[in-house]
Amino acid sequence: MHNYNDPHTTSQRRKKEVKEFDESKMGVKGLSDSGITDIPKFFVHPPETFCSLKSSSTSTGIPVIDLSNVNLDSHRTKIVEQIREAAKTWGFFQVINHGVTVSVLNETIAAIKAFHEQPTEEKSKYYVREEGRGVMYASNNDLYRAKAACWHDSLQVWMSPEQAPAEDIPAVCRREVVKWDLQATKVADCVMRLLSEGLGLEAGKFKELTFSDARVLVGHCYPYCPQPDLTVGITSHTDPGIVTVLLQNQVQGLQVKHGEEWVDVKPLHGGLIINVGDFLQIVSNGEYKSVQHRVLANSNREPRISIVIFFNLCKWKGSGYYGPLPELLTPEKPAIYRDFTTQEFCENFYGKGLDSKSLIDKIKL
Numbered sequence: 001m002h003n004y005n006d007p008h009t010t011s012q013r014r015k016k017e018v019k020e021f022d023e024s025k026m027g028v029k030g031l032s033d034s035g036i037t038d039i040p041k042f043f044v045h046p047p048e049t050f051c052s053l054k055s056s057s058t059s060t061g062i063p064v065i066d067l068s069n070v071n072l073d074s075h076r077t078k079i080v081e082q083i084r085e086a087a088k089t090w091g092f093f094q095v096i097n098h099g100v101t102v103s104v105l106n107e108t109i110a111a112i113k114a115f116h117e118q119p120t121e122e123k124s125k126y127y128v129r130e131e132g133r134g135v136m137y138a139s140n141n142d143l144y145r146a147k148a149a150c151w152h153d154s155l156q157v158w159m160s161p162e163q164a165p166a167e168d169i170p171a172v173c174r175r176e177v178v179k180w181d182l183q184a185t186k187v188a189d190c191v192m193r194l195l196s197e198g199l200g201l202e203a204g205k206f207k208e209l210t211f212s213d214a215r216v217l218v219g220h221c222y223p224y225c226p227q228p229d230l231t232v233g234i235t236s237h238t239d240p241g242i243v244t245v246l247l248q249n250q251v252q253g254l255q256v257k258h259g260e261e262w263v264d265v266k267p268l269h270g271g272l273i274i275n276v277g278d279f280l281q282i283v284s285n286g287e288y289k290s291v292q293h294r295v296l297a298n299s300n301r302e303p304r305i306s307i308v309i310f311f312n313l314c315k316w317k318g319s320g321y322y323g324p325l326p327e328l329l330t331p332e333k334p335a336i337y338r339d340f341t342t343q344e345f346c347e348n349f350y351g352k353g354l355d356s357k358s359l360i361d362k363i364k365l
């Protein structure tokens with residue numbers, strides 16, 4: 001007789017189920033396509049996750065910032081102020097008129113969707129768990145570290161400092177991934193200049209600090225979930241790096257924590273979402289905020305697709321310590337974080353699940 005309440009047996013069984021799912025390489029897209037009506041137990045999140053699942057009733061979303069004529073002095077001052085305010089109070093904003101055509105945005109989304117919609121036999125060639133470089137397709141990057149799994153699969157491609165070899169990038173999205181990285185990096189560089197100016201620093205300061213030199217692109221797929229009230233698309237977390245550029249299709253699901261509320265980030269045609277990461281919160285000495293965000297499990301038949309590029313500090317180039325920029329410190333505004341090493345930053349990120357504490361909490365003075 002099995003004792004199903006024995007915690008040892010339960011955890012053994014969970015481990016086995018997680019491993020079987022991982023080894024099947026089918027991802028949640030495969031589970032969803034198989035027509036299951038009950039999700040496997042290891043996807044079920046504890047009740048705490050859901051006590052706050054109601055979203056805000058307020059109609060204001062994250063700020064939308066128009067980048068038209070950003071290089072004209074008459075516009076720039078206002079845009080810098082809007083970006084500074086958004087990064088300070090929301091940590092999230094959308095940019096429009098950023099210079100990337102809607103057809104490029106659509107092509108990128110279509111290519112990532114096409115990758116995820118391939119049969120398991122095709123996708124499984126790319127299914128690996130090797131973080132930190134190259135190409136990795138897997139379901140839940142933190143599958144073995146997180147307390148509960150989430151309803152998404154991801155294709156991750158390192159773009160810089162060493163770009164994954166072109167032949168390792170799946171052919172269905174190779175051209176689009178490389179093109180999107182170029183376009184999104186241009187937008188990120190423009191936004192980083194504005195963010196830098198918003199702190200009273202020279203526009204080129206972030207570039208000089210190699211803030212866009214380590215980049216990883218992740219193409220997420222959130223397929224239809226038959227029990228969207230029992231799991232989430234991605235668990236609440238903050239992004240570790242400098243900034244993230246996020247492109248989403250028209251299927252809603254992303255939510256941002258604003259005060260005590262969860263605010264929906266409604267798909268905005270042609271818009272690109274930018275958010276502040278932990279590292280930028282630290283170097284800005286808390287001026288810019290890295291805020292919690294999550295994605296609800298998708299209850300629509302249409303998969304939700306998002307493509308994020310994380311702009312990170314370059315661990316290969318950085319040698320010394322990082323911390324609040326000395327230029328920003330005054331007797332009235334002393335450092336609120338201690339310095340840390342790149343190694344500490346990376347260990348903290350790769351050693352945990354998304355649901356664990358961020359580096360920020362550890363280095364707070």
Ligand SMILES: O=C(O)CCC(=O)C(=O)O
Pocket residue numbers: 218220234239246248254293294295306308
């Ligand atoms: O899919 C999304 O909209 C958000 C993804 C995300 O937050 C992440 O990959 O860090």
Ligand SMILES: [Fe+2]
Pocket residue numbers: 237238239293
């Ligand atoms: Fe994120």
